[in-house]
């Protein structure tokens with residue numbers, strides 16, 4: 001599902017910030033953000049823009065210029081990032097409901113388009129962009145994870161479930177499939193043509209994936225994170241590139257393999273999966289506590305030099321529930 005970058009919310013809470021007279025901290029779902037005092041009341045409807053929103057250069061957003069001006073593919077605008085103010089983490093932006101100019105609205109409504117807000121996407125290096133053979137195949141789900149901050153409505157109910165935790169790696173989503181005798185390689189959103197300089201295809205051959213997937217003997221897809229040189233900032237300082245897998249998908253059954261079968265298949269194929277940090281995890285009391293648990297050193301940190309991990313992915317053992325908690329420490333370091 002596409003992210004609702006800007007949506008109509010109600011303000012769940014407002015609390016003072018120690019030592020600050022002019023600002024306070026608002027809670028919206030599982031999000032915390034700093035707002036001007038007296039601008040909002042608990043229970044007020046408002047428009048909430050999540051981090052990664054890219055807002056257009058319009059008069060109403062001019063107050064963002066000093067902190068957030070940025071261009072994306074040459075277009076000027078304002079990018080919302082995680083910030084810390086007076087020791088308080090602040091994620092996103094609350095706008096008074098009047099920003100909708102009196103138009104009718106419903107709670108939860110996505111108003112991104114109305115406000116001209118799109119997702120901020122960093123530039124993609126040529127070796128990763130590739131040439132499209134087609135759209136992402138419809139017989140495999142795209143990789144995606146919801147943020148725990150948007151699950152506050154069901155968080156209580158999730159406390160009965162046993163989860164496994166993997167490290168969320170900071171790379172680029174890769175899908176490799178074998179279907180009716182055809183081998184394919186996909187980036188996050190595209191089925192890629194095989195070209196000489198494409199990193200996804202290069203890795204597919206390096207890992208011998210065409211032969212390995214064919215040998216499985218059924219229609220199957222492997223999904224993982226491509227990491228290494230030239231991908232994001234290569235925080236793990238890996239030479240060249242590799243893939244760490246997080247999904248095996250049975251195409252004909254249209255189902256992911258559950259944890260045990262997934263591990264078995266990856267091992268049998270002599271491939272590597274993402275770091276598995278816990279296989280019997282119960283959710284802590286609050287979303288804030290889970291966000292703290294997301295912080296920590298990456299299992300792929302170079303020797304003697306711990307790097308903050310991007311976060312964790314939390315899944316039920318049968319894979320029916322899956323979401324992410326991103327480390328706020330990691331987000332605060334983002335460029």
Ligand code: ATP
Pocket residue numbers: 003052143144145166167168169170171172173174224225246274313324
């Ligand atoms: P957003 O939706 O937050 O704007 P996004 O859709 O680009 O961002 P990410 O924040 O990168 O997604 O989170 C989802 C992605 O995380 C998946 O598409 C996958 O490529 C990647 N990922 C990395 N490590 C894992 C893991 N351990 N388990 C599942 N997915 C992982």
Ligand code: MN
Pocket residue numbers: 003144145
């Ligand atoms: Mn997403």
Ligand code: MN
Pocket residue numbers: 169170171172
């Ligand atoms: Mn990512």
